Amino acid sequence: MPREGTIYIVINMKPSAGWGLYPVVEAQIDHPRYLEDLVALARKGEPLLAQGNCRSYGDACLYTRVASALALEHLLEFDPHQGRLRAQAGITLDSLLRFCVPRGFFLPVTPGTKFPTLGGCIAADVHGKNHHRDGAIGRFVEELEMVLADGSQVRCSRREHPDLFRATLGGMGLTGIIYAATLRLRPIESSFIQMRTVRTGDFAEACELMSRTRDQYLYSVAWLDCLATGRHLGRSLVMLGNHALAEGREPLRLHSFRQRPVPFHLPGFALNSWSVGAFNTLFYRRQLRRDQERRVHYDPFFYPLDALSDWNRIYGRGGFLQYQFAIPFAGGLDLMREILGRIAASGAGSFLAVLKTFGPEEEGLLSFPLPGYTLALDFPLQGGRIIPFLQELTKLVTRAGGRIYLAKDAILEESDFAAMYPRLEEFLRIKRHYDPHNQFRSCQSDRLGLR
Ligand SMILES: Cc1cc2nc3c(=O)[nH]c(=O)nc-3n(C[C@H](O)[C@H](O)[C@H](O)COP(=O)(O)OP(=O)(O)OC[C@H]3O[C@@H](n4cnc5c(N)ncnc54)[C@H](O)[C@@H]3O)c2cc1C
Numbered sequence: 001m002p003r004e005g006t007i008y009i010v011i012n013m014k015p016s017a018g019w020g021l022y023p024v025v026e027a028q029i030d031h032p033r034y035l036e037d038l039v040a041l042a043r044k045g046e047p048l049l050a051q052g053n054c055r056s057y058g059d060a061c062l063y064t065r066v067a068s069a070l071a072l073e074h075l076l077e078f079d080p081h082q083g084r085l086r087a088q089a090g091i092t093l094d095s096l097l098r099f100c101v102p103r104g105f106f107l108p109v110t111p112g113t114k115f116p117t118l119g120g121c122i123a124a125d126v127h128g129k130n131h132h133r134d135g136a137i138g139r140f141v142e143e144l145e146m147v148l149a150d151g152s153q154v155r156c157s158r159r160e161h162p163d164l165f166r167a168t169l170g171g172m173g174l175t176g177i178i179y180a181a182t183l184r185l186r187p188i189e190s191s192f193i194q195m196r197t198v199r200t201g202d203f204a205e206a207c208e209l210m211s212r213t214r215d216q217y218l219y220s221v222a223w224l225d226c227l228a229t230g231r232h233l234g235r236s237l238v239m240l241g242n243h244a245l246a247e248g249r250e251p252l253r254l255h256s257f258r259q260r261p262v263p264f265h266l267p268g269f270a271l272n273s274w275s276v277g278a279f280n281t282l283f284y285r286r287q288l289r290r291d292q293e294r295r296v297h298y299d300p301f302f303y304p305l306d307a308l309s310d311w312n313r314i315y316g317r318g319g320f321l322q323y324q325f326a327i328p329f330a331g332g333l334d335l336m337r338e339i340l341g342r343i344a345a346s347g348a349g350s351f352l353a354v355l356k357t358f359g360p361e362e363e364g365l366l367s368f369p370l371p372g373y374t375l376a377l378d379f380p381l382q383g384g385r386i387i388p389f390l391q392e393l394t395k396l397v398t399r400a401g402g403r404i405y406l407a408k409d410a411i412l413e414e415s416d417f418a419a420m421y422p423r424l425e426e427f428l429r430i431k432r433h434y435d436p437h438n439q440f441r442s443c444q445s446d447r448l449g450l451r
Contacts, residue, residue, distance in 0.1 A: 016066065019312050020057035022319030022381050022410060025443055027064055033071045035153070038177050041067050042439070043151035049442045050177040052120025053092060055113055057322040058410030059443035060172050061120070067177060069119050075099060076180060083185040084142070089119025089178040102252050105185035106243070106298070108140040112354070114255070114303050119178040124407035125170030125367040127374075129219035129241075129302070132210075132359045136369055137183075138169035139362070145180040149439040153179070167430040170364030172406050174440050174450060175431055191253045192244040193219070193301040196293045203234025203340065203355065204333055207373060210238060210357050218242050219301075224353035226377060229344045233337065236355065237287065244295050255299035259309040265317045305352075314351070315380045321410060323390050324368075324376035326358060327402035332373045335400045339393055343377070348386060350377035365427040368405045376408065387411050409444065417448045 013026035029051070032038045041048060049063035053070065069090030077086040083105055087096065093107060094114040100106060109128045111121065122144070125136045143157040144165060154176075156165040168175045196217070200206045206222040213220065217240040224234045305311055312320070327335050343350070354376045358369040368374075379386045394404060394416050403420035404412050418424055428450070431438075438451040445451065 013064070016054070016062060017319070018054050018056050018058055018061050018410075020320050020322055020381075020410065021312055021315070021317070022321065023059055023062070023443070024319075025059070025062040025064065027062065027066050029066045029068050031068050031071045035147070035179055038067065038072075038147045038179055039151045039153065042147050042149060042177065045149075045437070045439065047439055047441050049440060050089075050119065050123070050173045052090065052117035052123070053115055055111075055116040055120065056124060056407040058408060059447070060124070060406055060409065062443045063441060069117055069177075072119075072179065077182075078103075083187055084182060085185060086143075086180060086182045087118055088180050089122075090117050092117055093121065098254060100185055101188075101191055101254050101298075104187055104189070104252060106188045108184060108186045109134060109137040110302055112303065113306055115306065118181055118183070122169060122178060122181055123171060123173045125362055125364040125369075126407070127356070127358065127369050129221045129239075129356060131369055132214050132220065132357045133218055135359055136170075136362050136364070136367055138364050138367065140184045141169065141181055142184060143182040144168055144178055146176040146178055148176040149435040149437065163430045164434055166363050167365050167427050167434075170362065170367035170406075171427065171431075172366065172444065173442065174445055175434055176440060186243075188243050188252070189246040190244045190250060191298050192295045193241040193298055194244040194293070195239060195241040195296050195301055196291070197287055198238045198240070198291045199287060200236045200238055202232060203236055203336060206234070206236035206238050206355060207333060207336075207357070210240075210355075213240055214357070216240075220357065222355040224340075224355055224375070226340060226343050226350050226353040227347075229341075233344065234340045234353075234355075239301070241301055253297065255297070255303070260307060262308055262310045262313045265313045315378070318381045318383060320378050320380045321386065321390065322376060322378050322408040323393070324374060324405040324408045325394070325397045325402050326368060326370050326372055326374040326405070327397060327400050328370060328372040331400060335396060335402075336373060336375065339375075339396065342393065346389060348379055348382075348389065350379055353377045365423040365430070366406065366421055368403060368407070370401075370403065372402070374405075376405075406444065412448065414447070414449045 015024045016027040017024045051066045051068045072088040072090035075087045111126045125138045127136045210220045219241040222236040222238045224236045228235045398416045
């Protein structure tokens with residue numbers, strides 16, 4: 001939500017929103033096609049935000065003046081021996097997969113959709129189902145080519161300008177514009193995943209299973225029924241997986257282009273505790289056997305929601321909030337019980353509640369992961385009525401030493417933010433050095449006092 005008292009001037013503007021369709025901000029959007037265009041935009045000295053494909057949920061990708069990276073979509077170099085690729089920041093993960101998979105490589109880390117851009121993923125330092133083993137995407141980034149506030153072009157890495165590098169991984173576009181990145185890929189033999197799915201009676205059993213099998217499976221995630229109560233609180237389907245070995249001379253098959261559309265915004269009344277409850281129960285019961293193993297293509301394993309285009313319309317025109325928090329392992333189960341209990345009691349259940357475990361913290365100063373559990377839930381906005389409830393939950397998360405994911409946020413308060421990101425001061429020192437006039441800013445950074 002734009003910071004109170006901030007005036008956004010509207011000239012030649014278009015409404016623009018993140019994936020949660022909230023908030024909506026009138027924005028002037030430029031589409032630079034070349035590096036020189038980025039330089040010229042930065043040199044204007046006006047407030048500006050780099051934007052990817054708006055797959056962040058809240059206001060992190062929004063500002064009144066935006067440089068969309070979508071036209072910077074080219075692959076620049078590929079080294080098949082080293083499994084290393086250099087690409088412009090606006091290339092989508094979808095395009096990267098189309099190039100890499102037939103050549104026997106996969107993304108080292110991927111979020112739950114293939115439509116974000118490479119630059120957006122680096123700016124949010126995204127995590128996947130393998131964080132407990134591999135960490136976030138930043139660990140696989142070797143070098144960034146950036147345009148800074150004065151229009152200068154800089155390369156940064158762990159050796160060159162390491163401060164800028166650490167502030168840009170997870171830095172939500174606030175240090176400069178990423179023009180291109182060099183990324184290490186993961187070699188694969190087949191485009192399939194050997195997947196094991198286990199139904200658990202409650203979330204504690206899911207957490208225990210994911211912890212116990214962490215060395216056995218590269219990927220793990222649990223889908224929770226967040227309307228179940230009592231002894232079924234947080235009953236789950238846990239999905240564990242590894243890249244499958246090739247079977248015979250099977251080709252490295254790509255995902256399909258087809259998506260089914262959600263043709264219009266559903267009316268608000270379509271989502272209620274009955275429909276969400278029915279969906280969750282069907283989802284939980286969709287597998288007959290308690291423990292089942294099969295070989296599945298990478299697309300339904302990593303990107304089940306991509307089968308529907310515009311699925312965010314299911315929440316209606318009013319939009320929704322995705323609420324994702326991470327909490328330390330110590331005391332984490334009790335806190336999760338408390339939070340899930342409050343959500344189930346409120347009836348404000350979510351279609352999708354996704355639980356993962358995180359490994360160690362990242363080098364990115366504002367990166368989200370911390371060693372512990374992370375849970376992501378969707379809530380229809382209900383005309384804003386849900387906001388105080390979620391802000392209350394955030395107090396619990398903050399007190400427990402946890403944090404909220406900036407790429408999903410639209411409602412975090414400045415004081416909670418400062419308490420949950422302990423390396424904030426160091427980040428701000430670096431931002432002020434490279435961007436002394438706070439040129440790179442977003443609605444979120446204004447709201448959180450990140451300047
Ligand atoms: C269905 C779904 C599932 C998701 N699952 C996950 C998940 O599992 N794990 C996870 O971590 N995230 C997940 N996300 C969130 C998503 O991966 C991130 O929000 C990602 O940042 C979106 O990238 P984007 O290209 O759309 O960037 P945008 O949303 O447009 O922007 C996000 C941020 O990146 C900055 N940015 C974009 N491009 C540049 C650039 N060239 N230079 C500098 N800054 C830039 C923007 O300023 C903004 O702060 C999911 C999102 C969806 C919709």
